[in-house]
Amino acid sequence: MPRLYINLRLLEKNTKEVLSLCSKHNVELIGVTKVSLGDPQVAQCIRNAGVNIIGESRVENIKRMVKSGINRPFMMLRIPAISQLEEIVDLCDYILVSELKTVEAIEEICKNAGKSVNLIYMVDVGDLREGVWYKQAEEEICKAVKICKTSRIIGVGTNLGCYGGILPTNENMAKLVYIRDKIEQRTNTHLPIVSGGNTAALRLLEHSDLPEGVNQYRVGEAIMLGTDVTNNRKIDWLEQKTVVLEAEVIEMKTKPSVPEGQSGLDAFGRQPVFVDKGLRKRAILALGEQDTVPKHLKPLDKNAEVIHASSDHTIVDITEVQRQINVGDTMKFTLSYAALLRAMTCPHVEKIYRGE
Known part of the structure; x- marks a missing residue:
């Protein structure tokens, strides 16, 4: 069975580093656990580092x-169904919203339950994922503010990079801050939160280029992996x-680097492309597309190269690897955000914690 080794000490260290950067710029950090399926040990690391609010989708x-003893507050990151x-209002203190109908429904639930929740209205400033389009945002959010009597609109937010790759x-x-200011003026209501950032926005803090007024970031990838996929970089001050x-090696063979015969699509409907390098030594791993995203794995063995994968097998070129690798040995990899997400979701990948 493939194994994920999760170093809790390094996760806490990364969280502290991100929290320190945010704090220097008066930005509140929401620690996001969604890539780990809300793993309680990951959540505890984030809390131990000094982060108050846990963000989940x-x-x-x-x-x-x-159930594992991680207490509120929680923020619901995905626009709620x-x-x-009713469950979300019961469990969460903060909810990201983008529809007036949803705000009306939350308000009704809160009124009947005799409780209040804090809502952050999402604005699309260009990435084309969730949120009211920024040109219509002022009008729509002003309506939402008037709807809320028991629940409360406490700010605006945006998400960038996850869908359209917009940085x-x-x-x-600044568009987000401007919209918040206009809504405050029109409604005579204080909206204290401008939730403008995720991992991709850390660069604005690093270069002191964040507009005044943005005061909340929701960060997961940087904490979990020390990477920033949207900006295509390793964050050099993180682990x-x-x-x-x-994963375990289940076959070792030397074979041609290009398949023989008439070519079609692979099992996932893809057209594989192969470079003719002659005979190559290949390790097949007990790992596949069902377990992770193999093309997003980086071998820790220098000069090893992931070639391709099917549902259950990943083929790695180890011709130029210095150490001797045999059937029954294992190979190790760091992962991208997408690869980690699938591996955490897969029940066939064992999760092992280190550095408690």
Whole structure:
């Protein structure tokens, strides 16, 4: 069985580093656990580092944390489904929203339950994922503020990089602050939160280029992996070997580097492309697309190269690897965010914790 080795000490260290950077710029840090399926040990690391609010995208993950003794406050990151609103209102202190109908439903639930929740209205400033389009945001959010009597709109937020790959900049963050200011003026309501950042926006803090007024970041990838996939970089002041994937070698053969015969698509409908390098020594691992995203794995063995994978097998070129690798040995890899997400989700990948 493949194994994920999760170094809790390094996760806590990364969290402290990100928290320190945010604090220097008066930015509140929300620690995001969604890539770990709301892993309670990961959540505890984030709390131990000094982060108060845990951000999650799934109700089931929040329930898992609560059952394991991780207490509120929680923030619901994914725009909530109407069908899950009662559970979300019960479990979460902060909810990201983008629809007036959803705000109305939350308000009704809060009124009946005699409780209040804090809502952050999401604004799309260019990435085309969730949120009201920024040109219509002022009008719509002013309506939402008027709806809320028991619940409360406490600010605006945005998400960049996750869908359209649009990078956070001073300019698009400034749009968010401007919209918040206009809503405050029109409604005579204080909106204290401008939730403008994720891992991709850390560069704005690093270069002191964040507009004044943005005061909250929601960060997961940087904490978990020390990487920033949107900006295609390792964050050099963070640890990258926080999570390592290990898989066993189940076959060792020397074969041609290009398949023989008439070519079609692979099992996932892809057209594989091969470079003719002659005969190559290849290790097949007990690991596949069902377990992770193999093309997003980086071998810790220097000069090893992941060639391709099917559902259950990953082929690695080890021709130029210095150490002797045999059937029954293991190989280790660091992972991208996408590879970690799938590995954490897969029940066939064992999770092992280190550095408690």
